[in-house]
Each structure stands twice: as C-alpha cells, then as structure tokens.
Amino acid sequence: MFGRVLVKLSGESLMGDLEYGIEPARVTAIAGAVRDCIATGVQLAIVPGGGNIYRGLKGAAEGMDRATGDYMGMLATVLNALALQDACEKAGVHTRVQSAMTVQEVAEPYIRRRAMRHLEKGRVVIFAAGTGNPFFTTDTAAALRASEIHADAILMAKNGVEGVYTADPAVDSAAEFIPQITHMEAIQRRLAVMDATALTLCMENKLPIHVFNVDDERNIVRILNGERVGTLVSTP
Numbered sequence: 001m002f003g004r005v006l007v008k009l010s011g012e013s014l015m016g017d018l019e020y021g022i023e024p025a026r027v028t029a030i031a032g033a034v035r036d037c038i039a040t041g042v043q044l045a046i047v048p049g050g051g052n053i054y055r056g057l058k059g060a061a062e063g064m065d066r067a068t069g070d071y072m073g074m075l076a077t078v079l080n081a082l083a084l085q086d087a088c089e090k091a092g093v094h095t096r097v098q099s100a101m102t103v104q105e106v107a108e109p110y111i112r113r114r115a116m117r118h119l120e121k122g123r124v125v126i127f128a129a130g131t132g133n134p135f136f137t138t139d140t141a142a143a144l145r146a147s148e149i150h151a152d153a154i155l156m157a158k159n160g161v162e163g164v165y166t167a168d169p170a171v172d173s174a175a176e177f178i179p180q181i182t183h184m185e186a187i188q189r190r191l192a193v194m195d196a197t198a199l200t201l202c203m204e205n206k207l208p209i210h211v212f213n214v215d216d217e218r219n220i221v222r223i224l225n226g227e228r229v230g231t232l233v234s235t236p
Helices: 024-039 051-061 066-090 112-120 138-148 183-188 196-204 218-224
Strands: 004-009 043-048 095-099 124-128 153-158 209-213 231-233
Touching: 004 138, 024 043, 024 066, 024 218, 043 066, 043 112, 043 138, 051 066, 066 095, 066 124, 095 112, 112 124, 138 153, 138 196, 153 218, 183 196, 209 218
Parallel strands: 004 043, 004 153, 043 124, 095 124, 153 209
Antiparallel strands: 209 231
C-alpha cells in the first residue's frame, strides 16, 4: 500500500510520563516500532517536534523575540533526532540525521537527493531543525519534506488522542471523533490536525495524512498494513 512514508512525531511523544525531556523507555519503544515498519519493506522518514524540550524553557521564553524562540525550538528537534537515532541504531536500524541548520559534527546537512538515496538503501532518515527558518512549525517541515521526497503519506502521531475530533476531547467531553475528512474541511473548521500552512501544502500536493495515537506504537505498522486507524485526511 505504501512505498515511502513520513512520520511526524510530536516532541511530547518522547516525553512519556515526564514533565519535560526525553524518557529512554519511550524512545526505545518508538525505535522498536520503527524497526517493525522497516521490516514491512516501507521506506521511512521522520520529522520530530521539540515541544518536550522547548516547553521546559517556556518560562525563559516569555517576552523573547519570536525568531530567537523558533531557533531554540529547532535546536530542540536536533536533540530529539539524535536520541531517536541512537535508539534506532541500537534496535538494528540504519539511521541518518539530516539537519536544516548546520551542526556538521552530529548531522548531515539536508540534501534532498541524498535523503532519497538513503531511503532507497533502507535507511531511516530523521529530518531535524524543522525547515531551518523561523515562523514555520515542524508540521510545515513535515509537509514540506514529505512533498520533496515524494512520500505516499504523512503519518501524524498524536499524543493521547485517537485522531481528529470536532473539539479538544481533553476540554470538551462532547467532542466527536472524525474518521475521515478532507484537507479543506479541516482548514475551514480549524481542526487540530496541523497548522493551516502545513495543511494547505498537503492539500496542494494531494498528500494524505493519517492521524493516529502514538501511545500504541503498533498503530504505525497497522496503518502500513492497510488497517484503518485514527483519522484519514485526504483530498479525493
């Protein structure tokens, strides 16, 4: 069903039960899921968020210049990418980190053709530092990289929710689960799938988004095997 996919991991998915930071057991579990995905023959790329680290600095960020804060967030994603790489390598998965910011001691620079070649060789590529530009989220980075590498879909890993709802289920008990929706409907209804820029990019490139709960790491493989898990956002 899928030849190449990109998984967008929120920083919070690496946090486990911690208030902030990286929980080793959680990262190990996700690395195990990555290994299972590669075993299906799919080519896999990952874009990590940085909320688990950057939100730990939220107090220090009050009143900070937006661009400076965004660069700090990009650096947080580099830390998460390195933690993921280490866990994946220990699980026996060949992994490369490519960063949109220059950190040559620990990561390759982002080069599209090199990334695609890594994927063709069965390596997992982790795209760090977002787009490399302030004012753009890691959601937008995921949509951009997925489009650039010609991914068949984006697997949008959410923390603690099964997919897309009519409202935040943590706040509104009447929120209803939405099994399938179009990109345009998600934009018009301002649903918490991705930010509007990322959703628009996915819509323009007819890139489907599978939104699922990453608390059960097996959900990734289930989606790759064709099972309906979570919410499908697509443009017919």
